Amino acid sequence: MTTTATTPGGGKARAAIAARTLRTDRWWLAPLVTFIGLGAWVTYATVRVFMHDWFFVPEYHYLTPFYSPCITDLCTGEAAMFGTPLPSFFLLPEAAFTLPFLLLFRLTCYYYRKAYYRAFWLSPPACAVPDGHKSYSGETRFPLIFQNAHRYAFYAAVIISVINTWDAVVAQKTGLGLGNIILWVNVIMLWAYTLSCHSCRHIAGGRLKHFSKHPVRYRFWTFVSKLNTRHMQLAWITLGTLALTDFYIMGLAADWFNDLRIIN
Amino acid sequence: MKRRFRVWRGDASGGDLRDFDVEVNEGEVVLDIIHRLQATETPDLACRWNCKAGKCGSCSMEINGKPRLGCMTRMSTFEENETITITPIRTFPVIRDLVTDVSFNYEKARETPAFAPPAGVAPGEYRMQQVDVERSQEFRKCIECFLCQNTCHVIRDHDENKPAFSGPRYFIRAAELDMHPLDSLEDRKEYAQSSQGLGFCNITKCCTEVCPEHIKITDNAIIPMKERVVDRRYDPLVWLGRKIFRRDQLENMAPSSTVGVAGTSGGVPNSSVRPPENAPTGPDGHLDVSELLAPQQGGMSPFGDDMTFPMAPEQVTYHHPDPDRPAGH
Known part of the structure; x- marks a missing residue:
């Protein structure tokens, strides 16, 4: 009796399958939705940041998160809580000190990395669908090796979340309106997103070898871990709340509609 | 009821997708269909499997392009008129049909x-x-x-x-x-x-x-x-x-x-320095399937065929787990 089994390790060729992928489901849908969603949000945010207008409602003290803290000469009166050290220039966002860090925080975020590597860079577009590139070095060299600095962007994001919380607190002194509620929901979601960060989970306790020696940090790690499983949802929710907050305040500042007041 | 399957058949020198119409019963998984194919049309279809319970990790394959375990993919998850394509996992060299060389x-x-x-x-x-x-x-x-x-x-x-x-x-x-x-x-x-x-x-x-x-x-x-x-x-x-x-x-x-x-x-004690070995093959480069034709009776020794027992003590790479000695010395 003969056999056709070849020596293991003898043949080194992969199975000759002509099709690049044999997936029959709509694998392209998720990257497409991500592409459209992120693309639309970035477009909206860019337009808004360089609009240099309609960012503050003086009577209720609403300041949009896209312009917080407002530090150029364009910021007048109570909008400029931190002074105005920068000149007004059309290429300079009003929140020039914070927006770059927020951008870095989201760019280096472990969830967004997955999202844009798949949807924008097609590396890979979906599981078991071929990479759109000839060679691949991952995050081993410049510039992607700087993804490792995510924790520093996280530290910055914590400080910025404190500033956003302060904005919501200050807006509270005029009473209560729908704007206040929107600001608070946005701030709470921003905190949830920031604290659910993978770097935060590592800093909180993930780096420890013995949880039993650090019971408080273990509890904090457990809390962050629970949030962390929702990191993707929170990433999208905060994009939504940020855009909504900004749009609402833009609408109030431009007099498209009036704030729905509950108290005062 | 018969359903349409496309199964990749071949080896390292080449192969293609072949069409089969196979009977599918309620409650079956993809691995059952492979077994039915082996029992009927293609007795020589090669496939690795062991437990049929998703615990041994042997029957990895790509089903409709998705890496899955054959035994954990229920036929009820597919449409009745859907053609189901079964291929070996792509990343590793193929040995034959659905069996790949995962020695990497x-x-x-x-x-x-x-x-x-x-x-x-x-x-x-x-x-x-x-x-x-x-x-x-x-x-x-x-x-x-x-x-x-x-x-x-x-x-x-x-x-x-x-x-x-x-x-x-x-x-x-x-x-x-x-x-x-x-x-x-x-x-x-x-x-x-x-x-x-x-x-x-x-x-x-x-x-x-x-x-x-x-x-x-x-x-x-x-x-x-x-x-x-x-x-x-x-x-x-x-x-x-x-x-x-x-x-x-x-x-x-x-x-x-x-x-x-x-x-x-x-620095790891108690492990052998012997490099991994291929199974012994005949002059045609193929494995012997029959004990009768094999150079020796019985199963192949996991230690290699050139090893005789008992070994001389100086050949043994056993390290006594001495608690007072730090690991790796």
Whole structure:
């Protein structure tokens, strides 16, 4: 009796399958939705940041998160809580000190990395669908090796979340309106997103070898871990709340509609 | 009721998808259909399988392009008129039909330094708290089906990365040992980055998507390992803190001396230095299937056919687990 089994390790060729992928489901849908969603949000945010207008409602003290803290000469009166050290220039966002860090925080975020590597860079577009590139070095060299600095962007994001919380607190002194509620929901979601960060989970306790020696940090790690499983949802929710907050305040500042007041 | 299947048949020299119409009964899984094909039209269809319960990790294949276990993919998840395409896993060289040569994974496993207990603790005296070992236990669920290794685009789409990249299965191994309360090897972070190629991973999470044991490979192993590597390599503040305070686990971390090594040279006692061997083949380069034709009767010795027992004591690479001696000496 003969056999056709070849020596293991003898043949080194992969199975000759002509099709690049044999997936029959709509694998392209998720990257497409991500592409459209992120693309639309970035477009909206860019337009808004360089609009240099309609960012503050003086009577209720609403300041949009896209312009917080407002530090150029364009910021007048109570909008400029931190002074105005920068000149007004059309290429300079009003929140020039914070927006770059927020951008870095989201760019280096472990969830967004997955999202844009798949949807924008097609590396890979979906599981078991071929990479759109000839060679691949991952995050081993410049510039992607700087993804490792995510924790520093996280530290910055914590400080910025404190500033956003302060904005919501200050807006509270005029009473209560729908704007206040929107600001608070946005701030709470921003905190949830920031604290659910993978770097935060590592800093909180993930780096420890013995949880039993650090019971408080273990509890904090457990809390962050629970949030962390929702990191993707929170990433999208905060994009939504940020855009909504900004749009609402833009609408109030431009007099498209009036704030729905509950108290005062 | 008959349903349409397309099964890849061939070997390293080539092959193609063949069409079959096979009877499907209620409650069956894809592996049942393979078995029915073997029992009827294609008795020589090659397929690896063992437990049919999703616990042995043998029947990894690609079903409609998705890496799946044949025994865990129910036929009821497909439309009745759907053609089901079954191919071998793509990332590894094919041996025949649905059987692939996954020795890449075993080579990478040998390169990973094994668990190293602390000095002065004898086997049987290991004590640890549940909260400390919990994280490592998740990764022990791995059944080594290698679906994660197969789907990972780093080696699936770029074969040239294979020497430098160990793959998700060995990242969870690295995380399991680095998080283990009793593991005393200090350079696992450095090892993961420089020898396992952790930096190649761009956390697109396909390994987590295909894992039949639902291990959170990316969130619980790869990202924590990446963060630990940042501690070790890229974070100037942690480096400064380590210098100033000389505390935490971090003070232990010496530079790596175990680059891509296995067995005794990796400081791991009780392991053989014998390199892996191929099964003996006949003059035609093929395996003998029959005992009657084989050069010797009975199953092949796992130690190789040129080994006689008992071995001379100086040939034995056994190290007595002496509790007073530190590991690796």
